[in-house]
Amino acid sequence: MDQKHVHPLLVKYARIGAYKQPHCPGCGNGIVAQCMLRAIDELKLDMDKIVFASGIGCSSWIPSPLFNADVLHTTHGRSLAFATGVKLSNPELRVVVFTGDGDSAAIGGNHLIQAARKNIEILTVLVNNRIYGMTGGQVAPTTPHGVKTKTTPYGNLEYPFDLCKLVEAAGASYVARWTTFHTRQLVSSMKKGLLKKGFSFIEVISQCPVQYGTFVGIRDPAEMLHIFRKISVPFEKAKNMSREELEGKIVIGEFVDIERTGLAEAYQRLLEMMNL
Amino acid sequence: MSSGANKIIEPGTHFLMGNEACALGAVVAGCKFFAFYPITPANEIAEYMSVLLPKVKGIYIQMEDEISSIASVIGASWAGRKAMTATSGPGFTLMQENIGYAVATETPCVIVDVQRCGPSTGTPPLPMQGDVYQAKYGSHSEYPIIALAPSSVKEMFTLTIESFNLAEKYRTPVILLSDALVGHLMETFEIPDLSQIEIVERKKPDKETSDAKYFLDEDVAPMPVFGCGYKAHVTGSTHDEKGLRNVEDPVYVDKVVRALHRKIEKHKENIVKVETKFLDDAEIALLTYGSVARTAIHVVNQARKTGIKVGIIRLITLWPFPDVQVQSAARKTGRIVVMENNLGQVVNKVSEVAAKYADVKFLPPRIIGSLHEPEYVINFLKEVY
Numbered sequence: 275m276d277q278k279h280v281h282p283l284l285v286k287y288a289r290i291g292a293y294k295q296p297h298c299p300g301c302g303n304g305i306v307a308q309c310m311l312r313a314i315d316e317l318k319l320d321m322d323k324i325v326f327a328s329g330i331g332c333s334s335w336i337p338s339p340l341f342n343a344d345v346l347h348t349t350h351g352r353s354l355a356f357a358t359g360v361k362l363s364n365p366e367l368r369v370v371v372f373t374g375d376g377d378s379a380a381i382g383g384n385h386l387i388q389a390a391r392k393n394i395e396i397l398t399v400l401v402n403n404r405i406y407g408m409t410g411g412q413v414a415p416t417t418p419h420g421v422k423t424k425t426t427p428y429g430n431l432e433y434p435f436d437l438c439k440l441v442e443a444a445g446a447s448y449v450a451r452w453t454t455f456h457t458r459q460l461v462s463s464m465k466k467g468l469l470k471k472g473f474s475f476i477e478v479i480s481q482c483p484v485q486y487g488t489f490v491g492i493r494d495p496a497e498m499l500h501i502f503r504k505i506s507v508p509f510e511k512a513k514n515m516s517r518e519e520l521e522g523k524i525v526i527g528e529f530v531d532i533e534r535t536g537l538a539e540a541y542q543r544l545l546e547m548m549n550l
Numbered sequence: 551m552s553s554g555a556n557k558i559i560e561p562g563t564h565f566l567m568g569n570e571a572c573a574l575g576a577v578v579a580g581c582k583f584f585a586f587y588p589i590t591p592a593n594e595i596a597e598y599m600s601v602l603l604p605k606v607k608g609i610y611i612q613m614e615d616e617i618s619s620i621a622s623v624i625g626a627s628w629a630g631r632k633a634m635t636a637t638s639g640p641g642f643t644l645m646q647e648n649i650g651y652a653v654a655t656e657t658p659c660v661i662v663d664v665q666r667c668g669p670s671t672g673t674p675p676l677p678m679q680g681d682v683y684q685a686k687y688g689s690h691s692e693y694p695i696i697a698l699a700p701s702s703v704k705e706m707f708t709l710t711i712e713s714f715n716l717a718e719k720y721r722t723p724v725i726l727l728s729d730a731l732v733g734h735l736m737e738t739f740e741i742p743d744l745s746q747i748e749i750v751e752r753k754k755p756d757k758e759t760s761d762a763k764y765f766l767d768e769d770v771a772p773m774p775v776f777g778c779g780y781k782a783h784v785t786g787s788t789h790d791e792k793g794l795r796n797v798e799d800p801v802y803v804d805k806v807v808r809a810l811h812r813k814i815e816k817h818k819e820n821i822v823k824v825e826t827k828f829l830d831d832a833e834i835a836l837l838t839y840g841s842v843a844r845t846a847i848h849v850v851n852q853a854r855k856t857g858i859k860v861g862i863i864r865l866i867t868l869w870p871f872p873d874v875q876v877q878s879a880a881r882k883t884g885r886i887v888v889m890e891n892n893l894g895q896v897v898n899k900v901s902e903v904a905a906k907y908a909d910v911k912f913l914p915p916r917i918i919g920s921l922h923e924p925e926y927v928i929n930f931l932k933e934v935y
Contacts, residue, residue, distance in 0.1 A: 322781070339783050339785075339794055345783050347785035359627075359633070363626040363630065364630065366777065367629070545607050
C-alpha cells in the first residue's frame with residue numbers, strides 16, 4: 275500500500291504487510307489500537323522492548339499481526355497467564371495484554387483476578403463490546419440485563435460484571451475505565467499503565483455496530499459513540515449518585531492508582547539476595 | 551544462560567525420590583522457569599524446584615491452575631528460558647489445549663506427567679499407565695509429540711535432561727510420562743561429573759542474515775527470543791513460515807500439519823530409544839515400559855532359570871512410536887507379550903505394527919494400579935507357551 279495514504283502512526287509502528295485489518299466496519303478496535311500506538315509514541319518507547327500478548331476474540335487481533343513488535347497471540351482466555359511467563363522471565367520487557375470481555379471476564383476470568391492479585395507488571399487493555407462479536411453475537415458476561423442476543427432471544431436474564439470493581443478488589447495497582455469516545459483520557463491512562471510498576475487494568479467500553487448494534491437497533495458507530503458520551507458519568511460524580519440513578523450509565527475515570535511492588539520486581543530482589 | 555547447576559549439585563551417589571531426581575535433572579538441563587499447580591503425586595518435583603531454582607537465578611511460580619501453568623511456561627520459553635511444568639492425569643487434561651498450542655507454535659518445553667490411578671479423581675497416590683493415549687491424542691486435531699517413559703529414579707534424572715534436549719533440538723513440547731511408582735520410589739543413583747552430560751541449546755536466528763522464517767522448517771527453524779528485535783509473530787492460528795496468520799487458504803493448513811509432522815518423523819531415528827535384553831536367543835519378548843519394566847526384568851531373570859527363553863524390549867520412547875525396533879523384536883522372537891499397567895494402550899500400537907511378524911498378547915496386572923506379581927507373569931508365560 276502507498277504509505278502516503280496510511281496513518282503516520284501505522285507507518286511508524288505497523289508490521290509490514292499487516293495493514294489489512296480483520297475488524298468489521300465501524301469497530302472500536304481501530305480507535306483502541308491508535309490510542310495505544312499514540313501512547314507509545316508520546317512516551318518514545320522502544321517497540322523492541324515491548325511484548326504484546328492477546329487471546330481469542332475481536333480485540334485480540336488489535337496487536338496481532340498489526341503491531342511491529344514481538345507478539346504472542348495465544349489461546350482463548352489465557353493471554354495473561356502466557357504474559358506472566360514472559361514478564362517474570364525478562365522483567366526488562368514491558369508486557370501489554372489486549373483482551374476482551376469474553377476472553378477475560380468469562381473463560382479467562384480467573385487469570386484476570388489472579389494476575390491482579392499477584393500484581394504482576396502487565397498492562398491489560400480489556401476491550402468490552404458487551405457481546406461475543408467474532409462468533410456471531412452470543413450473550414457475554416458483560417451484556418446488559420434484558421438485551422436480546424443470538425443466544426438470549428427472549429432477553430438476557432443475567433446481570434453484567436463490573437470488571438473494574440472486580441479487578442480493584444483483586445489488588446491491581448492501576449484501574450481505569452473509558453469508552454472509545456474518550457480517546458484523550460484513554461491515551462493518558464495507557465501512558466500511566468505503560469509506566470506503572472504493578473498490574474494495570476484499563477477497560478474500554480467499545481462499540482460493536484455489526485453484532486451488538488444489530489440487537490439494540492443502533493447500526494451507526496458514530497451514534498454509538500455519541501451515546502457513550504451521553505451516558506458516561508465521571509467517577510467523582512458517580513460517588514454521590516444512587517444505584518437507580520446509575521442504571522444504564524457508564525462510570526468512567528481512574529478508580530485505582532497506587533504504588534505497590536510488582537511480582538517481577540519482588541522476584542528479582544529475591545534472586546539478587548540469593549545470588550550475592 | 552549457564553545452568554549454574556554445578557554450584558548446587560554434587561556429582562556422586564545420591565539417594566533420592568524419583569520426583570526429586572527429576573527436579574535435579576531439570577536444573578542440570580538448564581531449566582530456568584518452572585510453573586506448577588499442586589497435585590498428587592507430582593508435588594515433590596515442585597517443592598524441590600521451589601528450593602533449587604532461585605539458587606540458579608531461575609523462576610518458580612505457582613499458578614492458579616494447570617492451564618495457566620503450561621501457558622506461563624510457553625511464555626517463558628519465548629522469553630528465552632528453558633521451561634517446565636509437572637502434573638498428574640487430571641492436570642495433564644487441563645493442559646491439553648495449550649500443549650497443542652506449543653506444538654503448533656513450535657515452543658520448546660517439558661511437561662512431566664506423574665500418572666496416577668483411575669479416571670476422574672481416581673486414587674491419587676497409586677500408579678497407572680493410563681495417559682499413554684492422552685500424551686499422544688489429548689489435544690485437538692492432529693499433531694506429533696515426543697513422550698518418554700522413565701522406569702527408575704536414575705531415569706527420572708537422565709530422561710528429564712533428555713526431554714529438555716529433545717525439546718530444544720526439535721522445538722516441541724516433550725512429555726515425560728512417569729507414574730506414582732517411579733515418582734515416589736527412592737533409590738540410589740550416580741550423578742556423573744556435570745561436564746560429561748550433553749546439554750542441547752535451541753538454535754537462534756542470526757540477526758544479520760535472518761530472513762524472519764521462524765516456523766515450519768522440517769529441519770527445525772531457528773527460534774527468536776522476545777525482546778531482541780526479531781519482531782516475532784507467534785500465533786496458534788494457521789500461519790506461514792514467518793508466523794503470519796493465513797486462515798483463508800486451506801493450503802496453509804496442509805502446510806502446517808504436514809511440516810509439524812515431518813519435523814518429528816524425519817528425525818525419528820535420532821529421537822527413538824529402546825532397551826533390549828536377552829533378545830538374541832529369545833522365543834518370547836516381553837514388551838514393556840516405565841514402572842512395569844522393573845517387574846519385567848525380574849521376571850526375565852527368573853523365567854530363564856526355569857528354561858523359558860524370554861527376552862525384553864523396554865520402550866524408553868513411547869511417542870513417536872518405535873515401530874522399527876518393535877518389528878525387529880517381533881521378527882526375532884515371533885511372540886510378544888505386552889505388559890502395561892492399564893487395560894491395553896501400547897499393546898494396540900504393537901499389534902498394529904508387529905502383528906504380521908509375531909503373535910501379540912496382552913498382560914495387564916491382576917489388579918489395575920498394582921504391580922504385576924512375577925509369579926503371575928511366569929505362570930502366564932508357561933500357560934500360553
